[in-house]
Amino acid sequence: xxxxxxxxxxxxxxxxxxxxxxxxxxxxxxxxxxxxxxxxxxxxxxxxxxxxxxxxxxxxxxxxxxxxxxxxxxxxxxxxxxxxxxxxxxxxxxxxxxxxxxxxxxxxxxxxxxxxxxxxxxxxxxxxxxxxxxxxxxxxxxxxxxxxxxxxxxxxxxxxxxxxxxxxxxxxxxxxxxxxxxx
Amino acid sequence: xxxxxxxxxxxxxxxxxxxxxxxxxxxxxxxxxxxxxxxxxxxxxxxxxxxxxxxxxxxxxxxxxxxxxxxxxxxxxxxxxxxxxxxxxxxxxxxxxxxxxxxxxxxxxxxxxxxxxxxxxxxxxxxxxxxxxxxxxxxxxxxxxxxxxxxxxxxxxxxxxxxxxxxxxxxxxxxxxxxxxxxxxxxxxxxxxxxxxxxxxxxxxxxxxxxxxxxxxxxxxxxxxxxxxxxxxxxxxxxxxxxxxxxxxxxxxxxxxxxxxxxxxxxxxxxxxxxxxxxxxxxxxxxxxxxxxxxxxxxxxxxxxxxxxxxxxxxxxxxxxxxxxxxxxxxxxxxxxxxxxxxxxxxxxxxxxxxxxxxxxxxxxxxxxxxxxxxxxxxxxxxxxxxxxxxxxxxxxxxxx
Numbered sequence: 001x002x003x004x005x006x007x008x009x010x011x012x013x014x015x016x017x018x019x020x021x022x023x024x025x026x027x028x029x030x031x032x033x034x035x036x037x038x039x040x041x042x043x044x045x046x047x048x049x050x051x052x053x054x055x056x057x058x059x060x061x062x063x064x065x066x067x068x069x070x071x072x073x074x075x076x077x078x079x080x081x082x083x084x085x086x087x088x089x090x091x092x093x094x095x096x097x098x099x100x101x102x103x104x105x106x107x108x109x110x111x112x113x114x115x116x117x118x119x120x121x122x123x124x125x126x127x128x129x130x131x132x133x134x135x136x137x138x139x140x141x142x143x144x145x146x147x148x149x150x151x152x153x154x155x156x157x158x159x160x161x162x163x164x165x166x167x168x169x170x171x172x173x174x175x176x177x178x179x180x181x182x183x
Numbered sequence: 184x185x186x187x188x189x190x191x192x193x194x195x196x197x198x199x200x201x202x203x204x205x206x207x208x209x210x211x212x213x214x215x216x217x218x219x220x221x222x223x224x225x226x227x228x229x230x231x232x233x234x235x236x237x238x239x240x241x242x243x244x245x246x247x248x249x250x251x252x253x254x255x256x257x258x259x260x261x262x263x264x265x266x267x268x269x270x271x272x273x274x275x276x277x278x279x280x281x282x283x284x285x286x287x288x289x290x291x292x293x294x295x296x297x298x299x300x301x302x303x304x305x306x307x308x309x310x311x312x313x314x315x316x317x318x319x320x321x322x323x324x325x326x327x328x329x330x331x332x333x334x335x336x337x338x339x340x341x342x343x344x345x346x347x348x349x350x351x352x353x354x355x356x357x358x359x360x361x362x363x364x365x366x367x368x369x370x371x372x373x374x375x376x377x378x379x380x381x382x383x384x385x386x387x388x389x390x391x392x393x394x395x396x397x398x399x400x401x402x403x404x405x406x407x408x409x410x411x412x413x414x415x416x417x418x419x420x421x422x423x424x425x426x427x428x429x430x431x432x433x434x435x436x437x438x439x440x441x442x443x444x445x446x447x448x449x450x451x452x453x454x455x456x457x458x459x460x461x462x463x464x465x466x467x468x469x470x471x472x473x474x475x476x477x478x479x480x481x482x483x484x485x486x487x488x489x490x491x492x493x494x495x496x497x498x499x500x501x502x503x504x505x506x507x508x509x510x511x512x513x514x515x516x517x518x519x520x521x522x523x524x525x526x527x528x529x530x531x532x533x534x535x536x537x538x539x540x541x542x543x544x545x546x547x548x549x550x551x552x553x554x555x556x557x558x559x560x561x562x563x564x565x566x567x568x569x570x571x572x573x574x575x576x577x578x579x580x581x582x583x584x
Contacts, residue, residue, distance in 0.1 A: 015356075018358070019188075019190070019358040022188065022358040022359070023188045023358065026186070026188060026359070026360040027186060027188060027360070032360070033358075033359075034357060034359060035356075035357050035358045035359075036352075036353060036357055037352060037356050037357070038352075039214075039299070039300075039352055039356065059456070060456040060457065060459045060460040060463075061456060061457050061460050061543060062320075062321075062353055062354075062357070062453045062454070062455075062456040062457050063454075063457045063540050063541060063542040063543060064540045064542060066542060066544065
């Protein structure tokens with residue numbers, strides 16, 4: 001069982017990304033996933049969270065993730081918004097972060113003690129492939145680097161979920177996957 | 184049968200689509216909104232051949248549904264929280280006029296304080312309105328229970344409406360895989376709507392729900408009570424047929440590792456899986472823990488509950504509504520009544536209010552208290568769990584004088 005927590009900012013599609021990850025795992029990887037979105041008083045620009053549990057057998061747990069195995073940060077500015085992305089983490093928790101800055105990677109490592117960090121400029125990948133600053137499909141591509149889900153499953157789920165923009169978003173996911181580094 | 188991905192609201196819409204309603208009247212309310220919206224999409228896209236009536240309130244949604252159903256078509260509506268509260272008066276009309284409507288209710292807290300999030304205060308407030316109530320624990324079960332509910336509600340011995348209740352956000356917005364029957368398979372199971380009681384002829388309209396004198400009123404209520412009595416048996420038959428056709432077992436209550444259990448929790452709704460997860464953890468440590476999940480709350484399956492729990496020493500009942508002023512919460516009160524005459528010690532645990540998470544940690548704490556009680560430690564009849572220590576200082580108002 002792997003527990004994942006997404007941290008994003010309203011408008012980036014983190015909650016949608018959690019649902020698409022669930023499709024990727026359940027339909028295209030034939031495993032099981034449960035998403036528990038933490039809806040708040042949503043507004044564009046406010047922090048949002050989503051919780052996902054993935055397993056090779058049906059998932060019993062239906063509650064939030066308190067001790068994540070993987071943390072995905074959709075916007076590196078989260079660290080300055082009073083959100084503690086290290087909550088419940090151990091040094092073995094893997095961080096996947098949308099950033100273009102080595103300095104930011106170093107800050108997250110120092111602040112929270114992550115040993116393994118996958119960094120990707122998902123915003124760039126999104127702008128490049130879909131022409132919009134919505135990094136959710138790109139972040140799913142980056143997430144595939146952790147091995148939790150295959151990039152093929154991600155791309156198939158993204159194409160399915162994003163309708164007429166499916167192909168472009170699938171392209172963004174694959175582009176991001178190919179441009180994710182173990183930072 | 185195909186594997187499809189739905190969130191809970193999507194599964195409810197799919198079940199409604201499969202049951203082919205002729206009239207839909209729904210008023211959107213968080214967290215039910217996407218049901219009202221997607222039903223409108225289905226009608227616009229021709230996936231459901233129905234008239235969609237845009238009403239100005241839930242009171243009207245249920246009124247339209249009753250009138251339409253009495254003309255002889257299956258109808259669809261859905262609501263949540265204060266929407267259900269506004270519908271309350273008309274819900275009684277549905278039940279008393281024996282109009283077998285099946286309605287998804289997405290559980291959300293009642294006011295005040297205002298909240299958008301899950302607890303069971305909305306449907307628990309309707310528990311004696313004369314509706315059958317089913318509580319789903321997974322997205323799969325929303326689809327399964329909804330399809331079964333048409334058969335149970337519309338059965339000539341029952342003719343009683345159903346609420347298919349499921350937790351706001353935890354299920355309504357949780358994307359899960361759902362084995363979904365094909366349109367033909369589902370239609371073969373649900374079948375067309377057939378009116379079996381009073382009906383309205385649109386060409387020769389009449390007044391319904393007029394004054395019933397005292398000399399008959401008790402008897403009309405008694406007829407409803409008999410409908411509930413029959414519903415228990417009909418539900419069993421329908422669940423058995425559903426399992427035969429689709430391979431998924433449904434039951435009024437679900438026993439989980441109770442055979443030799445010394446401590447157990449009773450759950451309802453989406454918390455149940457988390458409870459089972461903790462039971463498995465405790466079993467690995469040699470603690471004889473178990474769980475009973477109530478799926479059908481109305482009619483209340485007292486005999487099955489007694490059968491399943493009578494040999495368990497200490498039982499904690501989870502109530503996801505505050506039951507203000509009651510000696511114990513609504514679920515606990517009834518479980519305790521079912522266990523009258525046994526030697527079970529029954530305690531109430533109230534929490535998960537207005538979206539507060541019921542986590543594996545919550546269950547571990549509760550099982551810890553139950554195990555202590557089994558060892559002789561005193562435990563209060565009702566415990567509010569996961570309450571902040573500063574509860575009495577929150578939003579304190581300083582008086583000017």
